[in-house]
Amino acid sequence: MMIKKALLYCLLFTSVFCFSQETKFKEYSYTEVFDMIAAEKDTLFKLSNAFVRYNTKTDSLFTAEVNDNDDILTGGRKKQLVIEKELAFNNVHFFSKSNFELPTRGGVMNNILFKKKVRFTTVLSATFLNCVFEEELRNNTQEEIEDALKEATKLNIWRFSFIVNNSKLMDGAWIHYLCMDIKRASIDVNFFNNDIYFKKSVFSYADDIYFFARNISSLDLKKNTFHSEGRVKYRAIENIFQEVSDNKFNDAFVELYVNGAVSFNRLLLIKTTLTNLLY
Numbered sequence: 001m002m003i004k005k006a007l008l009y010c011l012l013f014t015s016v017f018c019f020s021q022e023t024k025f026k027e028y029s030y031t032e033v034f035d036m037i038a039a040e041k042d043t044l045f046k047l048s049n050a051f052v053r054y055n056t057k058t059d060s061l062f063t064a065e066v067n068d069n070d071d072i073l074t075g076g077r078k079k080q081l082v083i084e085k086e087l088a089f090n091n092v093h094f095f096s097k098s099n100f101e102l103p104t105r106g107g108v109m110n111n112i113l114f115k116k117k118v119r120f121t122t123v124l125s126a127t128f129l130n131c132v133f134e135e136e137l138r139n140n141t142q143e144e145i146e147d148a149l150k151e152a153t154k155l156n157i158w159r160f161s162f163i164v165n166n167s168k169l170m171d172g173a174w175i176h177y178l179c180m181d182i183k184r185a186s187i188d189v190n191f192f193n194n195d196i197y198f199k200k201s202v203f204s205y206a207d208d209i210y211f212f213a214r215n216i217s218s219l220d221l222k223k224n225t226f227h228s229e230g231r232v233k234y235r236a237i238e239n240i241f242q243e244v245s246d247n248k249f250n251d252a253f254v255e256l257y258v259n260g261a262v263s264f265n266r267l268l269l270i271k272t273t274l275t276n277l278l279y
Contacts, residue, residue, distance in 0.1 A: 022151075028051070040085060056106065060076060062107060087118045091145075092120070107127065108128050110131070118136075121141070189209070198230030209232045213236055237260050271278050
């Protein structure tokens with residue numbers, strides 16, 4: 001009986017010890033990650049638990065010019081990079097870095113054609129410029145992000161952005177940030193000046209374009225054009241800011257839902273073409 005109890009306590013201690021361990025993140029440059037993608041023999045590339053940081057010596061193709069407001073203008077890659085593989089990033093965070101003297105921003109995935117799905121599970125930061133997503137772009141980020149937040153702050157990285165800018169999304173988008181059980185995450189989600197098409201489904205409204213954020217800094221949709229018929233769901237809860245402005249929704253059904261008692265919490269709905277609006 002005593003042996004059984006000892007084994008049980010040992011098992012419980014081991015389980016608690018394992019679950020209490022913080023995630024260890026490996027660090028890569030942008031060039032290293034895309035070299036790994038190119039070298040992958042399988043049709044699916046997977047990467048987990050990593051920080052991707054801009055390296056001034058090797059990552060010149062992953063830069064972009066910015067204006068005085070740090071808005072991204074043009075990318076540094078002249079010849080389009082084509083990625084034939086499906087990409088699955090789990091707890092992988094792509095950090096960018098601004099250089100206000102030039103002015104440029106390093107750490108921008110620009111002028112890339114993604115032929116297959118691009119999937120993020122738990123991501124603080126990633127920036128796309130002038131990209132084409134032939135299949136769905138998906139981001140599912142929840143409370144598991146806390147370890148990454150802690151490690152990033154040790155590197156003096158305090159603000160994070162998931163940005164898709166001047167790109168084409170040919171098979172919809174599914175963006176989900178649920179961070180309700182941690183201190184408000186300083187994450188800005190921004191879709192700007194994109195052409196977004198609904199998923200290629202034979203079922204009417206079976207697959208929506210979905211934007212959801214709870215307990216982050218902001219969720220912004222600006223100057224996007226939504227093509228063909230379908231349903232756009234925008235849901236913002238307990239964030240600081242959210243803005244839906246200068247979009248052309250055309251024939252899409254649009255569901256807008258905003259809730260939360262945070263100071264300055266508001267929805268800016270400006271110069272937006274809406275035919276079918278659902279609250």
